[in-house]
Amino acid sequence: MTIIQLEYAVALATYKSFVAAAEKSFVTQPTLSLQIQKLEEELGVKIFDRSRHPIEITAMGKVIIEQIKKTLEEFERIQELIQQQQNVIAGTFRLAVIPTIAPNILPALLESYSKANPGVKLDVSELETHRIISALRNNEIDAGLLSTPLEHKDIKEYPLFYEPFVAYFKEGDPLLSKRMIDAGDVELDKIWLLNEGHCMRNQILDLCSDQVQRLQAKRPYRYESSNVETLRRMVDRNGGVTVLPELSASDFDEDRLELVRYFNDPEPVREISLVTNDHFVHFTILQSIMDEILKLVPEKMRVQKKNRKVLRIQSARL
DSSP, X not given: OOHHHHHHHHHHHHHSOHHHHXXXXXXXXXXXXXXXXXXXXXXTSOOEETTSSSOEEOHHHHHHHHXXXXXXXXXXXXXXXXXXXXXXXXXXXXXXXXXXXXXXXXXXXXXXXXXXXXXXEEEEEEOOHHHHHHHHHTTSOSEEEEEEOOOOTTEEEEEEEEEEEEEEEOTTOGGGGSSEEOGGGSOGGGEEOBOTTOHHXXXXXXXXXXXXXXXXXXXXXXXXXXXXXXXXXXXXXXXXXXXEEGGGGTTOOHHHHTTEEEEOSSEXXXXXXXXXXXXXXXXXXXXXXXXXXXXXXXXGGSSOOTTEEEOOOTTSOO
């Protein structure tokens, strides 16, 4: 019995398909199938019922798989203890980041982190919130960088910073005469939004109004983007307003910054956290990633203040 065999068994139990499990495990299907067969022969029991499609776990197999998961967790704890004792940070770490954070954090993070921690290989993907939660539960990733709170009992959250939202207008918009604006100043029939599945969309609806979609129906066309930069360009071309996370405006030139307005108190912000599943053990690497991310954000974002309102995301598709 080997650790690899145990990992393959968990993968097959998760995906109920030799093809999918092999793909996720980065091996060929025959290799995974052979190792599963050897494991079952050594244990003397059938873990999987291959006659069913999708593959099903036998009654005894369910008990075995749960024990295998615990065994793999303890094996990971041993590796973590050794790294802590030797003061070494090494290994592969699988990180997923939501699209509204990725462009503002990842370019600098990948460069600075690799220099500070050459022993760690960051395997980074860009996923929406609901897919990150699913990937954590299936052990496809180690952590996610996203907006919280999620309020899932099996997900642990480690808040990092609080990013304000700002409004972005087309040049000449009357609201640009104001130094700061209120949420009520935003004309709901002219707001540009991210599409369904993005937690930031739900946060903006929380900030503005649940009547946005009804009012937008008056437009001669409907457009919702999966990209914050596209929303800005829509405003530049067609007018109206969009709401952006502040870091997305960090590379604006002076002329474009003139089109940005902050909100009056309570300032709307989103809480950005690293999240893991509840059996995560690689805290040494996780802490090193936290430290590096915090170096990349302004100091004012690192502490939650009384005059800020964290916008909810509970209605996002998780």
